[in-house]
Amino acid sequence: MAHSVKEIAAALGAEAFGAVDLLMDSAAEPAAAGPRDLALAMTPAYENALAQGQARAAVVWPGADWQALGLEAAIIAPRARLAMSGLTQLLDQPLPGSGISQFAAIDPSAQIGANAVIGAFSVIGAGAVIGDECWIGDHVTIAAGVKVGSGCTLHAGVRLQRHVTLGHGVCLHPNVVVGGDGFSFVTAEPSNVEKARETLGEVDMQPPTDPTWYRIHSLGGVSIGDDVEIGANSCIDAGTIRATRIGQGTKIDSLVQVGHNVIVGEHCLLCAQAGVAGSTVIGDRVVVGGKAGVADNLIVGDDVVLGGAAVVLSNVPKGRMMMGYPATKMKTHIEGYKALRRLPRVLRDLAKR
DSSP states (O other), X not given: OOEEHHHHHHHHTOEEXXXXXXXXXXXXXXXXXOTTEEEEEOSGGGHHHHHHSOXXXXXXXXXXXXXXXXXXXXXXXXXXXXHHHHHHHHHSOOOOOOSBOTTOEEOTTOEEOTTOEXXXXXXXXXXXXXXTTOEEOTTOEEOTTOEEOTTOEEOTTOEEOTTEEEOTXXXXXXXXXXXXXXXXXXXXXXXXXXXXXXHTTOSOOOOOSOOOOEEOOOOSBEEEOTTOEEOTTOEEEOBSSSOEEEOTTOEEOTTOEEOTTOEEOTTOEEOTTOEEOTTOEEOTTOEEOTTOEEOTTOEEOTTOEEOTTOEEXXXXXXXXXXXXXXXXXXXXXXXXXXXHHHHHHHHHHHHHO
């Protein structure tokens, strides 16, 4: 669907200039933009690329001389990435389908809200409750008793296990699994892992009399707050006795693992391949960088930022920026890294004396 430059600017809360009635079909990078594409030239770095394309209109940076750039119309975006959020939402295609597929398997006792869309080969178990305006893709499995709030989007292959509750407006991308059993096992006598922790590795590891790992079942389920988004192939494990909890507004990337009993606060970001081990508490507005890990039974305070690949092995006070393995304050980590890089030169200098 085409939108005028004026309509797009209004949706972004931005100002439009020039031929604001020009119609745009889509957005494009400046060098690839055609006459009906809105070019995204949001920083001066894109100035030269505009000349390589055929754009008539563009989103440009504050202070840009858009007429000198050869444009007929322009939208000024003071905060480029925020403008991207609104623009991509405006131009995105609506999710396909309507009604309930004849190939869906829905238990008669399940409650399906008004205007729900349910795709082919999806299975909804006994007593499950699906809220109004939900969109459920193909091959989704919703276990018995699960509660899904209104306006949720469950893409193809999502699996919601028993004792899972979703708030309103939750979006789960393909193949997300919520409510699988936690990785929780115990041995008949103290294991080598327990001995190593207690003695800091000062005892020899010996084979146990009974090597069996006895499974601790997960009875607590998962509770996910409103407006949470979880990326493809991520897993949120069920709690042992109480529910694992994901707070309102939190966004979780693809390939993220959240262990059993974990509490993740509100408006957090967990980036790709991050992992949070069992029974850890993550505060509000925490950012966990890609490939970062948090050990079990820890507390990470509000507003903490964990850099990519950081590994947290102890509690983190609120407001800290942490980097490295083991994770330390950013300044400490950078100083140590600089010293490490200087070490070969220092050793060479010492060897000459």
